[in-house]
Amino acid sequence: MYGFEALTFNIHGGYLEAIVRGYRSGLLTAADYNNLCQCETLDDIKMHLSATEYGPYLQNEPSPLHTTTIVEKCTLKLVDEYKHMLAQATEPLSTFLEYITYGHMIDNVVLIVTGTLHERDVQELLEKCHPLGMFDSIATLAVAQNMRELYRLVLVDTPLAPYFSECITSEDLDDMNIEIMRNTLYKAYLEDFYRFCQKLGGATAEIMSDLLAFEADRRAVNITINSIGTELTRDDRRKLYSNFGLLYPYGHEELAVCEDIDQVRGAMEKYPPYQSIFSKLSYGESQMLDKAFYEEEVKRLCLAFEQQFHYGVFFAYMRLREQEIRNLMWISECVAQNQKSRVHDSVVFIF
């Protein structure tokens, strides 16, 4: 049962909802992707993108282009749009918009910590960080030796502080600890975001619950598949799954004991929304699983725009742009490597 959002939403959220719907109309269409897939060089891609909203961001880039340059400039556009929306937002929308970036913040923290462990220069690592996940004291992460210091010196003053309670130890940071820290932080973040959306109630709660539950389930499947054949125990694997979603709790119990992709398929096919995803794959194969999940995610994100007066459109727009940037990255790599026959392996059309 929705609240009377239609009466009051537009007072504070009307302008930004109109803005984000305008941004949405600028997403690349199937015709744009068809043109891009036929490009012979990265300069051709730049030429085609100059006719889109990415034009101003790429026009001053000199040849020869690199695929990372295209991705960086397209990401800058997303960052500018996000900052514009955040600057105009009032509570609780501003908090909602900030939640969207915490995932990138976690990735940046892990990147800096891992790179420091590998004796890399901090400046070099900062250049590789995602701009949406930057915060003031991020460079100080390089001095921490263990998670307790990470928390005490840097993260206590960041929005990630509440997520550290489950993973603070005095053990020195190594590759396994960092991986567990990454997944534990992300789990805590997703659960916190879910609770926040539930508190908002109404259409936002309903739409965001579905989108975040899908995200939690997808992460559970990816963690399972990626941990097959590694030293991660079943109990540790189970602890990394989020405590919500369609797979919680029985699906998680089955996934925790899976030893190969076919067992994962067996566990997932009991859930109708995921049966359609796994039906696209042949037995023993996991290469196309990512694309199948992205396609399902894009379908759900597009449906979020079918309804008005909720914050889910902002989350959906950010995710759709990120998918578009992934598409552009893949197309650029296929063109640069002269492998255009493989371009449709990973491109997910949004419209």
Added chain:
Amino acid sequence: MQSSENGVESRNGVAESEQHILNFLDSVDSYLILMETLSSALRQGWLELASARHSMGASRVNSALFDLKSHHASTTVQVNDDLPQFKLCKWASSDDPEKYSEEAKFEEDELFQNKSDGPRHQHQELQEKRRDGGASPVGTDNQAQKERSKTLSMFGTLVSPKLRATQLSFETALEMLVEISNTRASLLHAYDQVQKDRTNTE
């Protein structure tokens, strides 16, 4: 009598020259096939790497994560100056580099035994065996798998199967390179023999 002995000797000499030419042509054929296979393995590897970046995200797969701390090489090449001959020792344990080079030697022995099947066929067989995990002794196979995971851990311990496939492709490419080096050495040796035969004939 003497002329018939000379005739037999010259016929033997011609047969030997022809054999040298055949050896040379065989070596060239092997070399060209190996070069093509190497190119294909590298193309596949680079595309799989792009696929892994697409799947895991650019922040998890990038050059800034390479480990710059000093560590033992997990794979070494031994050079025997006689021919010259190159031998690849893969996935030696970083604790005891000598102990687990047996798996590499085992695979190299397999490669030499199967040489008559042709490089492309034996390369495909080797990839299938590795993917099935069938041929190597269990202990050394597990150690090789551990060393592979250890090398990949610079990108995180829970990596996508696409990144593991990338590692296998580049590993195959490395084996191809060593085999190309050995084939090139035997090609040049065969060429020298053909040149010598030509000189003797003239």
